[in-house]
Amino acid sequence: MTSLARSLTIDCVNATGRGLRLVMDWHRDRLTHEVHLVDGESSAPWLRSIEGDDSALWPTSPPIQQWEQRQTGRSGTVTTVMTVGLAGRSHWSVSFEALPDEGALVVDVACRHQEPPVWLGSTYQVASSPPAAGGPLGAPGPLACAWVAEAAGSAPPPDVSISNGVLTFVAQVLPQRPLPQTTRWKYRLQHGRP
Numbered sequence: 624m625t626s627l628a629r630s631l632t633i634d635c636v637n638a639t640g641r642g643l644r645l646v647m648d649w650h651r652d653r654l655t656h657e658v659h660l661v662d663g664e665s666s667a668p669w670l671r672s673i674e675g676d677d678s679a680l681w682p683t684s685p686p687i688q689q690w691e692q693r694q695t696g697r698s699g700t701v702t703t704v705m706t707v708g709l710a711g712r713s714h715w716s717v718s719f720e721a722l723p724d725e726g727a728l729v730v731d732v733a734c735r736h737q738e739p740p741v742w743l744g745s746t747y748q749v750a751s752s753p754p755a756a757g758g759p760l761g762a763p764g765p766l767a768c769a770w771v772a773e774a775a776g777s778a779p780p781p782d783v784s785i786s787n788g789v790l791t792f793v794a795q796v797l798p799q800r801p802l803p804q805t806t807r808w809k810y811r812l813q814h815g816r817p
Contacts, residue, residue, distance in 0.1 A: 631690065633702050635721035635728050636661050642726030642814050643669075645704070645719055647690070652677045653708060654687040656719075658728065658747075660768055660814050669768055670747040670790065670812065680711035683746040685732055687717060695720075712737045726814040731775055733807045734794070743794035743806050744781065768814055775809035783810070 629649050636642035644659040644666055651674075658670040675682025686708035693703045704719040713736040720729040734743050772780035772792060781792040794808040 631692065631704065633692070633704060633719070633721050634661065635702075635723050635726060637724055637726045640664075642723060643721075643728050643812060645721065645728055647687070647704070650674060652686075652688065654690065654706070656687070658812055662814075668750045670749060673746040673748055673789070675710070677710075680713070681740055681742040682710050683742070683744075685715040685717050685734065685745065686710045687715070713740070728812045729773075729809070730812065731807070731809045732794070733775075733805055735803060735805045737803045739798075739802070740796060740806070743796060744808065745792045745810070747790040749785065749788045749790050768812070771811045771813070773809045773811055775807035778807040778809070781808035781810060 631647040633645040640663040642661050644661050646657045646659065647654045653674060655674055656672045657668060659666045660669045672684045674684050687706040688708040690704055690706040693705065695703050702721040706717045708715045713734055716733050718731045722729060732745060770783065772783050774780050779795045781794050784791050792808055792810050794806050796806050
C-alpha cells in the first residue's frame with residue numbers, strides 16, 4: 624500500500640451540498656488529517672488530528688504513513704481511504720469511509736500491539752467556533768456537527784471525551800486477551816445530527 628501523492632482531499636457531501644471534507648497532508652513523518660464542515664461553496668475547519676512524533680511509542684493519534692484510495696458501493700459512490708503506519712513495535716491501520724448521502728465519515732482503527740499499550744486512541748483539536756445548525760458556517764447556535772462512538776466488530780465503542788477544545792476517542796483494551804493483541808475502535812463524524 625503506497626501513494627506517491629503528498630496530500631489527499633475527499634468530500635462526503637450529500638445532494639443538498641452539506642457534509643464533510645477530509646483533508647490529509649504530510650507533517651514530518653506522517654499524514655495528519657483535518658475534517659472540514661461543508662455547506663454549499665463554504666467550508667470551515669472542524670477537527671484536526673493531534674499527532675505524536677517519531678519518538679512516541681503510543682502516539683496521541685494513529686500514525687498514518689501510507690494510504691490507498693478505493694471506490695466502493697453499488698456504483699462506486701463510496702470512497703474509502705485505507706491507511707497503515709508504525710510506531711515502536713505496533714502496527715496501525717485506519718480506514719476512512721466517506722458516506723456522502725449521510726454527510727458522514729466513518730473512521731475504523733485497529734492497532735496490533737506486542738505489549739500492553741500505555742495509550743490507544745484518536746485525538747483531535749476542535750475548531751474554536753463550530754458552525755450552527757441551519758445557519759451559515761460560523762454562525763452562533765446549536766452545533767451542526769456530531770460524533771458518535773460505534774462498536775467495531777466485537778470491540779466495544781471507544782470512550783469519548785471533550786475537554787479544553789480537545790476531543791478524544793479512547794480505545795477499550797481487553798486485558799484478558801493474550802499478546803500480541805489487536806485493539807479496534809470506531810467512530811462516526813457527521814455534519815448535522817445522526
